[in-house]
Amino acid sequence: MLAGRHQTNGGVRLDSRSVLVFPAGMPSSLLWARHASESGIRVVGASSLAHDPARPNYSEWTLLPWIGAADFADKLNCCVRERNIDAVFTAHPVVWHRLRELLPKMTRKVRLEAEQPWAAELADYRGYRDIAASFLREPLQLAASGCIEPSIPLPQLAALVRLFQLVPGQCDHPKLEALTAIFRCMPPGDIVEIGSLWGRSAVALAFLSRHYNIGKLLCVDPWRAEEIHQGIPAVDTVFDDAPVDDIFEAFRMNLAPLKGVVNYSRSRSSDAAAHYSRERAFTTEDFGRTVYTGSIALLHIDGNHALAAVQQDIARWRRFVRTGGWIVFDDYCWPFGDGPKTAADEFCNEFSENLTGGFVAGGALFLQLAGATPERC
Ligand SMILES: C[S@@+](CC[C@H](N)C(=O)[O-])C[C@H]1O[C@@H](n2cnc3c(N)ncnc32)[C@H](O)[C@@H]1O
Secondary structure (H helix, E strand, O other): OOOOOOOEEOOEEOOOOEEEEOOOOOHHHHHHHHHHHHOOOEEEEEEOOOOOOOHHHOOEEEEOOOOOOOOHHHHHHHHHHHOOOOEEEOOOHHHHHHHHHHHHHOOOOOEEEOOOOOHHHHHHHHHHHHHHHHHHHOOOOOOOOOOOOOOOOHHHHHHHHHHHHHOOOOOOHHHHHHHHHHHHHOOOOEEEEEOOOOOHHHHHHHHHHHHHOOOOEEEEOOOOHHHHOOOOHHHHHHHOOOOHHHHHHHHHHHHHHHOOOEEEEOOOHHHHHHHHHHHOEEEEOOOEEEEOOOOEEEEEEOOOOOHHHHHHHHHHHHHHEEEEEEEEEOOOOOOOOOHHHHHHHHHHHHOHHHEEEEEEEOOEEEEEEOOOOOOOO
């Protein structure tokens, strides 16, 4: 996104009033124009195509000659004057270079967006790489059992950070860093996530599981409005109008590139646990049939945060977590309630002799099991 002292929204400078977007049909142009309109900026789409399919995306539209045409500069000058344009956005590097030469000669003062070609895209990529590099600079030293695999090489780690950031969600970088650390000492087995929402933590789990060849990921989430409520008014009101069907569809899109290592169950954690125990396989339209081992290497508990719900999640799933496997209680430190903390502390007290150790990162509690936690009568 644009650097500098100007306030921006999705890379859109908020001091621009009327912006010509040219060529208007490029995917980055369409995205930029949508952010600009949402910020109250007047956007005029421009194209050299007589029939441009991007036309319906713009409320105002104009035709400009090809940038190499003899009359391009005159036509552009007329356009910016007549339509009171004060900035031109282009996502095309060749057009950018031509505009940089022409705009200072316009009769009306017009700014060029972006200020540098490639700048917005590169800034994002540098950001992903810098976060990944910070994970590698001082890797978390875990007191864990099992052999330690090497860290993920920088470009792949940056790819993971990028994938993770592109998916909406509340999971943060310290939690991602901790996940990358525990996967280095993870036995083979299934990865089970209770509560996936858009799939932010799920893309990380699937990516890491594929990298270290751990096993298949199962995402369990009912994606139903009534299930999101956890008896905490400040949180529940946010989800009152949550478009859960749309979020579910977005989850499917987010996980689609990881097909082969993931499947999901659109159900409550308790129902999915019964199915997992009985069948060991889940079938969906998106990912086909996935057979699980029945032995869990990592259980990520991030579903309903009400105490009774977290207690039920752990009660239903813990017996499948294998020796050397991990349990992650999300929001162990949480300003909105102490359901996850109370349930996790109860678990630690009951099974203290079964734990190798644990630590807190990104508000989540990470526990490694020295031995399975059998059913108690
Ligand atoms: C905090 S969000 C999960 C966030 C996600 N892990 C991420 O990375 O952004 C909680 C999710 O738990 C789901 N959920 C609520 N009740 C559940 C239940 N009984 N079983 C499984 N998931 C549940 C909700 O639908 C919601 O999507």
